[in-house]
Amino acid sequence: MVPVLAVDNEYLFGLIGKFLAREDAGPRHDYGHLGADPRAGILEPWRFPWVDAVYDPDDAAQAYNAVTFVHAAADRQPGHAVQVAGSFADLHTPLPLLPLADTHYATLTLRIRKGEVHHYRLRIDGVWQVDPINPQRMMLDNGVEWSRFFTWGATRRLVLERWESRLLQRLCSHILPFHTADGETFFKRVHDAQGPANRAPHAYRLDESAGAVNFIDKLLAREEAHHLVDYQICLELIDGLLRQRNPVIEPWKLPREVFAELYREMATASVAGWNYGRYGNPRYFLQLLRRHTLTGVFSHPRYGGNAMTLGWKYLEERYRDASGATLFDWGRAIEAPLGRNSAYRG
Amino acid sequence: MERFDVVIIGSGAGGAPIAARLARAGHSVLVLEKGPLLRTQEEHPLGVSDFKRDELFATGAEKRLTLSGVANHFDSFYSSHVEPDLNDEPHIYEGADGLDRATIEGYTAQVVGGGTQLYGAVSLRFSELDLRLGSFNAGRSDIVGDPNGDVRREARDWPIDYATLEPYYCEAERLVGINGTRANQGKPFSADHYQTPYAPNPISAYVATGMDALGLPRYRTPLAVITEDHAPSGRIVPAAAEAAKTGYVNRYGDPLGLKSNTWVALLRPLSGMANFTLRANCVVTHLEMAGDRISKVVYRDVAGRPVEVAGGLVVVACSAIESVRLLLLSGERDPAFAARLNGNGLLGRHFLTHCFGGAEAIMPGRFDKSVSLDSDWATDACASEDFIRSQGLWAGGAIYNNTSDQALPISLARTHGSQDMDTIWQTFVDDTALTGDALNAFFDANFGTRLSVSFMANQVPLFDNRIELHPSIRDKWGRRVAYIRKTWHSHDVHLMNVFAEQCRRILAFGGDGGKGQFPVSEFGAIYMAANARARIANHILGGMRFGSDAADSVLDPNCRAWQFDNLYVTDGAFMPTSGGANPTLTIQANALRVADQLLARL
Ligand SMILES: Cc1cc2nc3c(=O)[nH]c(=O)nc-3n(C[C@H](O)[C@H](O)[C@H](O)COP(=O)(O)OP(=O)(O)OC[C@H]3O[C@@H](n4cnc5c(N)ncnc54)[C@H](O)[C@@H]3O)c2cc1C
Numbered sequence: 001m002v003p004v005l006a007v008d009n010e011y012l013f014g015l016i017g018k019f020l021a022r023e024d025a026g027p028r029h030d031y032g033h034l035g036a037d038p039r040a041g042i043l044e045p046w047r048f049p050w051v052d053a054v055y056d057p058d059d060a061a062q063a064y065n066a067v068t069f070v071h072a073a074a075d076r077q078p079g080h081a082v083q084v085a086g087s088f089a090d091l092h093t094p095l096p097l098l099p100l101a102d103t104h105y106a107t108l109t110l111r112i113r114k115g116e117v118h119h120y121r122l123r124i125d126g127v128w129q130v131d132p133i134n135p136q137r138m139m140l141d142n143g144v145e146w147s148r149f150f151t152w153g154a155t156r157r158l159v160l161e162r163w164e165s166r167l168l169q170r171l172c173s174h175i176l177p178f179h180t181a182d183g184e185t186f187f188k189r190v191h192d193a194q195g196p197a198n199r200a201p202h203a204y205r206l207d208e209s210a211g212a213v214n215f216i217d218k219l220l221a222r223e224e225a226h227h228l229v230d231y232q233i234c235l236e237l238i239d240g241l242l243r244q245r246n247p248v249i250e251p252w253k254l255p256r257e258v259f260a261e262l263y264r265e266m267a268t269a270s271v272a273g274w275n276y277g278r279y280g281n282p283r284y285f286l287q288l289l290r291r292h293t294l295t296g297v298f299s300h301p302r303y304g305g306n307a308m309t310l311g312w313k314y315l316e317e318r319y320r321d322a323s324g325a326t327l328f329d330w331g332r333a334i335e336a337p338l339g340r341n342s343a344y345r346g
Numbered sequence: 347m348e349r350f351d352v353v354i355i356g357s358g359a360g361g362a363p364i365a366a367r368l369a370r371a372g373h374s375v376l377v378l379e380k381g382p383l384l385r386t387q388e389e390h391p392l393g394v395s396d397f398k399r400d401e402l403f404a405t406g407a408e409k410r411l412t413l414s415g416v417a418n419h420f421d422s423f424y425s426s427h428v429e430p431d432l433n434d435e436p437h438i439y440e441g442a443d444g445l446d447r448a449t450i451e452g453y454t455a456q457v458v459g460g461g462t463q464l465y466g467a468v469s470l471r472f473s474e475l476d477l478r479l480g481s482f483n484a485g486r487s488d489i490v491g492d493p494n495g496d497v498r499r500e501a502r503d504w505p506i507d508y509a510t511l512e513p514y515y516c517e518a519e520r521l522v523g524i525n526g527t528r529a530n531q532g533k534p535f536s537a538d539h540y541q542t543p544y545a546p547n548p549i550s551a552y553v554a555t556g557m558d559a560l561g562l563p564r565y566r567t568p569l570a571v572i573t574e575d576h577a578p579s580g581r582i583v584p585a586a587a588e589a590a591k592t593g594y595v596n597r598y599g600d601p602l603g604l605k606s607n608t609w610v611a612l613l614r615p616l617s618g619m620a621n622f623t624l625r626a627n628c629v630v631t632h633l634e635m636a637g638d639r640i641s642k643v644v645y646r647d648v649a650g651r652p653v654e655v656a657g658g659l660v661v662v663a664c665s666a667i668e669s670v671r672l673l674l675l676s677g678e679r680d681p682a683f684a685a686r687l688n689g690n691g692l693l694g695r696h697f698l699t700h701c702f703g704g705a706e707a708i709m710p711g712r713f714d715k716s717v718s719l720d721s722d723w724a725t726d727a728c729a730s731e732d733f734i735r736s737q738g739l740w741a742g743g744a745i746y747n748n749t750s751d752q753a754l755p756i757s758l759a760r761t762h763g764s765q766d767m768d769t770i771w772q773t774f775v776d777d778t779a780l781t782g783d784a785l786n787a788f789f790d791a792n793f794g795t796r797l798s799v800s801f802m803a804n805q806v807p808l809f810d811n812r813i814e815l816h817p818s819i820r821d822k823w824g825r826r827v828a829y830i831r832k833t834w835h836s837h838d839v840h841l842m843n844v845f846a847e848q849c850r851r852i853l854a855f856g857g858d859g860g861k862g863q864f865p866v867s868e869f870g871a872i873y874m875a876a877n878a879r880a881r882i883a884n885h886i887l888g889g890m891r892f893g894s895d896a897a898d899s900v901l902d903p904n905c906r907a908w909q910f911d912n913l914y915v916t917d918g919a920f921m922p923t924s925g926g927a928n929p930t931l932t933i934q935a936n937a938l939r940v941a942d943q944l945l946a947r948l
Binding site: 016291299341 | 396
């Protein structure tokens, strides 16, 4: 049985007011589905179901999230029967969402392990359907569409194809400093020092982008889904371009200089052989990629990047005073088990 | 319809002190707050705070502007988790090119506690002179950059003097919970309620050296962060040494509640009281009147349903732009309301922020700036009458250093070359050469090495600087949004140049041990920015100034709307001049003063 967490109305109200409450349900928001899609009428629909931290004093690993499903009745009337069933529990035993005070919202907060990807459907007044709020959807093998969500630090690939993610790994790692001479030594040493047992709960493969690709995959699955199309087109163009320039070597195996040259060309927006008809501005993609990569590698690992806090550790180790003390003691502020702050719980 | 002795709209600096005072005196108080109640980890049902030490909370994922009719249509924007969304509730400003743009400027935070949840917590007092700039400038002929005599014509004295406000400053400092030092401040104190500040970040020693070399008396910047247990709010400081010094300060809510926002400092202690009600996620859409009284406060509840309540007294404290807007919208529905409130046409006029800017340099050595609060040292040297006259200025200001800015890796990148929310990420994104070795070099040069010194000074009030309702753009409730129309006066430009030079000198003398030759490449002020007309520095002031002449002000000396018996406005809107320091402590002190007036009539 997946445990139901008790939260109060104040908490639930806070998930709703800014995002869902409104008079004008017209398409004010663009997350890649502007127009008739009702999700364009919701602010940050990707926040749903809401994935939050939950503190357990008896669990040093803090291995769980609190996931809150929210249903907003389309007719704005209370009294609808809403249930959820998903891969986080027995699919045949739907769990009821409870009415939130006297409103037309119904909610349910479950304790679900971090690092997981799940699919679910809602039964609204007896009819099974995808979650009308959550933009994340996936098709199962039997052709049925489900809603999807993932918890903190999930590493399963969601929106990028395997070859895309392999090429992207090279693209990211040449943006990051780890592929400089200094960076490479650091990276190998810290990674090896982890030892297999300590390599984070959801063992990362040796990932030279320090999780940036996983971060981008999750970002494109959720907050910045509107940019998935940029990646799909540009990765295909870059793949084709590199194959054209280096017919015998797989693009993701090409030497560093090839990527440096590619970036130089993209920066000027004039890339020999680029299909401008399909994507007008290669410079824009480089800008996007740089912002995403940097954010991925230095943000909190809960977003799926900064694997094993490698990004933070890189700075911690690189910047030291004369006595050898670090000049970026990030662990001082951050919660355990990632950091070592004794008061803050994350 | 529910009735309360007092209905307060907005739970930030202007609203919360009144709620606390009146509820403690036994009156029934309702606080209506548009934003959610975000809690510290101790009070939260999940045992974790809604605020996190997470760089993506301060500036989140990219969104795109879908509003039509604005010049930045389809541009990217990024906001924190508690700022209003630009597509749902934009502020629109008129740029120098005459085109309208949506901006996040002019919002503080939409959450219980308002801007005080995110603020840097710099809690300076205004100077004695700040409250009498009308008389100080009367008859002067030495004011630089003021060919038309605007300064003399527009400067106003406040209807109260510093001596009247002073006991309330003391009370605010005691109730809110502030650390700092009093010695060397240029402002008279009758009591010292400061807690002991933490040791400054070592990088701030350059500022201390620079200020000393220039003979500028310095003091530890008062910060609304508790460093010791705080009896008035019942807060306890955890055992971990200097727990609040994390670099996650400015633009971050505090998961531990050590930052003295108005929720943890003033409202949370009222939680068990039957006569105190806080309704979060409730946006007030308009007020209605009967005769000379506000008879109804109408709001939308969390489910979007309209609800009406009545208050014997009604206090508006939505932060200045939104307060002006709320009253303009109320007037739009009822011409009699508009006529009563705005008979002299001053509603929304004399809108103010601060003249602000400063200097920044890469200092010798590297420091762990992530172990810091927002600021370490401040000086009032440039608020003295001597300094002001010697530079041909109309008013003075405060100078202090920033310690926590750019302390964390993502913030270093996204604020590289940009200081405001409208242009965040832009320079980094455009600087496409920063990859691989060049990115390494960027971090080597900038991480833990940059130090900035800022000024906050009085802006000249101008009739034409104003808040209106935008003719066409509406928010998600179908209400017309605020339209910001302002520019900088030529004297503001002179004043900012003078202050920026002072900031530069502090770093120049600080960086080389007092010789004054240290190179400071970046210094300047806000008027130089491409979006200078939008920029408000989170200090949202004026628009409903108080005064002793009903023909020349919107509010009376007690912040009551002149022609209404029971309508008060106590956020930053009441200020006739913006003061030479960050405004929040003054908003809080004035709110406590108004609360005493309200108590006398209840
Ligand atoms: C990042 C940042 C840093 C800052 N740093 C400093 C600093 O170091 N020092 C300093 O002095 N100041 C600082 N400020 C400014 C400070 O936050 C404001 O001066 C202060 O909060 C203003 O008080 P107020 O009462 O006018 O508005 P607020 O404190 O913003 O309160 C207004 C409240 O009203 C609510 N509201 C608005 N409209 C409605 C409505 N229609 N119905 C119901 N509720 C409504 C809002 O949600 C908000 O909670 C900073 C601000 C920010 C954002």
